[in-house]
Amino acid sequence: MFLPRVFKPFPGLxxxxxxxHMPELYSFCEFGTRVLKVEACEKEVDIQRSLPHATxxxxxxxxxxxxxRYTTYFRMEPLNQTAIFFDLMGTCCDWLISLKPVLxxxxxxxSLEPRWPKLQSLAISWREGFFSEIHxxxxxxxxxxxxxxxxxxxxxxxxxxxxIGLDDWDEDVRRRLVxxxxxxxxxxxxxxxxxxxxQRGDVFLVVLANGTTRLQLDIAQSSNIPFHMLMSSELLxxxxxxxxxxxxxxxxxxxxxxxxxxxxxxxxxxxxxKKVGMRTVYVxxxxxxxxxxxxxxxxxxxxxxxxxxxxxxxxxxxxTRDIGFLEVVDSxxx
Numbered sequence: 001m002f003l004p005r006v007f008k009p010f011p012g013l014x015x016x017x018x019x020x021h022m023p024e025l026y027s028f029c030e031f032g033t034r035v036l037k038v039e040a041c042e043k044e045v046d047i048q049r050s051l052p053h054a055t056x057x058x059x060x061x062x063x064x065x066x067x068x069r070y071t072t073y074f075r076m077e078p079l080n081q082t083a084i085f086f087d088l089m090g091t092c093c094d095w096l097i098s099l100k101p102v103l104x105x106x107x108x109x110x111s112l113e114p115r116w117p118k119l120q121s122l123a124i125s126w127r128e129g130f131f132s133e134i135h136x137x138x139x140x141x142x143x144x145x146x147x148x149x150x151x152x153x154x155x156x157x158x159x160x161x162x163x164i165g166l167d168d169w170d171e172d173v174r175r176r177l178v179x180x181x182x183x184x185x186x187x188x189x190x191x192x193x194x195x196x197x198x199q200r201g202d203v204f205l206v207v208l209a210n211g212t213t214r215l216q217l218d219i220a221q222s223s224n225i226p227f228h229m230l231m232s233s234e235l236l237x238x239x240x241x242x243x244x245x246x247x248x249x250x251x252x253x254x255x256x257x258x259x260x261x262x263x264x265x266x267x268x269x270x271x272x273x274k275k276v277g278m279r280t281v282y283v284x285x286x287x288x289x290x291x292x293x294x295x296x297x298x299x300x301x302x303x304x305x306x307x308x309x310x311x312x313x314x315x316x317x318x319x320t321r322d323i324g325f326l327e328v329v330d331s332x333x334x
Contacts, residue, residue: 081203081255081259082202082204082255082259082261083203083204083205083206083253083255084197084203084204084260084261084262084263085206085207085231085246085249085260085278086209086227086264087207087209087262087263088207088209088211089184089211090265090285091263091264091265091266091283092190092207092223093184093186093187093190093219093223094184094185094186094187094285094287095127095181095287096287097185098181098184099177099180100116102176102180103123103177104119106119106177107168107169109162109164109169111162112162112164122158124287126151126154127287129157129158130147130150130151130154133150134239137239138239138241144233144239146212147181147210147211147212148178148179148181148215151178152178155174182215182222183218183219183222184222184223185223186224186225187309187325188311189325189326190225190324190325192326193325193326194225194226196333197329203333204228206227206229206231207220207227207229207231208245208249209231211232211233211234212232212234213232216230216232231252236248240269241272242272243272243276246272246273246276247276250276257276258277258279260279261278261279261281262274263283264281264282264283265284265288266289267282267300267303270302270303271302274303279305280303280305281303281307281328281332282294282296282300282303282305282306282307283307283308283324283325284310285324286310294306305328307324307331308323308327309323311323
């Protein structure tokens, strides 16, 4: 007689574990077992379909070598499912290192010498100008604008201030710069951290960020970050920091605020998320919230957890120590 063992379901079918309640069946796959019936919520379902996480499933089966009268079942208990909602650009992706090759390919100009320090300053001003624009639209109650249009308008304004005309940086140069925001490189700590979280099987990894759905698809593809789901402001019809965008994201995930974390490198994002009851995690990046002093014991008391995600050198490789997202995983999810 075999002793009861923990049953591990097929990957992707259920996220959960069950206990063998009868000893005749040693495991799901051994001895040529075959499924007789699957029942969920008193309704027969197709075993090939994923079942809701909250479903209690009874799986009736028998060893192929045993008579029909021997029946074994597994009860699949729902997991304590949680979700992490991520801001994308700046938080997950190093947009500056991603823009660098295209910036350096642009024609030289006297206003941009010494070359990389001036180009870097231009890029940071571009980023800050973008945030100013979207926050101004939000405060005025205006609908969200296509991120490419906003990026182009801010870029043109900055170049005009530097006396860089279309004869210097033509339409093609400016178009390539705007499109480069769609091709991003992950910070070195992001992918290994999210791979660890995916292995747990009880944490949804969801992007919740301003911008278009196409932007998020392009970034997810170019960065290879293993998210489960992308939620753009365009898709949800709302813009951060509108409190309703966080509520809608949680509602779509069918999770209570206590089971949801907002992880971002922007304080305004976490301040809003905290107001709707989400846990807030701030990962400090060198390119974000530039010039702001972080004080989670005082003015930024809405930040539940602070982690340093700044690298000592530009373009750093895989971190040799826990930093940023890796420290988040080790501290909050181990």
